[in-house]
Amino acid sequence: EAGVTQSPTHLIKTRGQQATLRCSPISGHTSVYWYQQALGLGLQFLLWYDEGEERNRGNFPPRFSGRQFPNYSSELNVNALELEDSALYLCASNGGILVETQYFGPGTRLLVL
Amino acid sequence: KQEVTQIPAALSVPEGENLVLNCSFTDSAIYNLQWFRQDPGKGLTSLLLIQSSQREQTSGRLNASLDKSSGRSTLYIAASQPGDSATYLCAPVGSGTYKYIFGTGTRLKVLA
Numbered sequence: 001e002a003g004v005t006q007s008p009t010h011l012i013k014t015r016g017q018q019a020t021l022r023c024s025p026i027s028g029h030t031s032v033y034w035y036q037q038a039l040g041l042g043l044q045f046l047l048w049y050d051e052g053e054e055r056n057r058g059n060f061p062p063r064f065s066g067r068q069f070p071n072y073s074s075e076l077n078v079n080a081l082e083l084e085d086s087a088l089y090l091c092a093s094n095g096g097i098l099v100e101t102q103y104f105g106p107g108t109r110l111l112v113l
Numbered sequence: 114k115q116e117v118t119q120i121p122a123a124l125s126v127p128e129g130e131n132l133v134l135n136c137s138f139t140d141s142a143i144y145n146l147q148w149f150r151q152d153p154g155k156g157l158t159s160l161l162l163i164q165s166s167q168r169e170q171t172s173g174r175l176n177a178s179l180d181k182s183s184g185r186s187t188l189y190i191a192a193s194q195p196g197d198s199a200t201y202l203c204a205p206v207g208s209g210t211y212k213y214i215f216g217t218g219t220r221l222k223v224l225a
Contacts, residue, residue, distance in 0.1 A: 004156075033212065033213075035213075035215075041217075042202075042215050042216065042217040042218065043157075043202065043204075043213075043215040044215070045212045045213060045214065048212055056212055058212075088154070090156055090157065092157075101147065101159050101162050102147075102159075102213065103159070104149075104156040104157040104158075104159075105156055106155060106156045107154075107155070107156050109154070
């Protein structure tokens, strides 16, 4: 069974541009979570989507947004990129509310120049 | 607001030692708590999950305990090996929010 996949693996952008990161959950999983791991900082929760709806949001500005598609894959969009957005972005999935363990993808490393 | 602290921040030990990694959290209203390992530049691998009603979980050389009322969890690694070298993260999941709040991790290096 395929795990959580993310694309691209690496992304280089310049300040002010927009970045789009993609995540495909494990087959059958309906929830997708996004986390940011900036250099020297811990993992921080960004967004949680379940059944196509945003369920929870971390303490990030509105230029971080996303969506979940009918096939439960998800997209994270970061607008007006800033240097401090450079980070590893991890996606995780599970079977939905009250289901245990989130399964993590390998991440997308975003570098903003 | 949940805050998670992990001690020590870094640890370097010779192969074969038994290790204790500590995690403390401020909000005891948790749904469960999970321990992960992260290899450099990689995603997270789940190690152990402890439900809020449980006291401990074991998997191979790993044992995790949970004292919800005091806001503490401990990961015990027996007979450490160089392959155990990684960053270990604990993450309580909040009741009602179902999102992980991660600690800053313990960076472990096991020397051959």
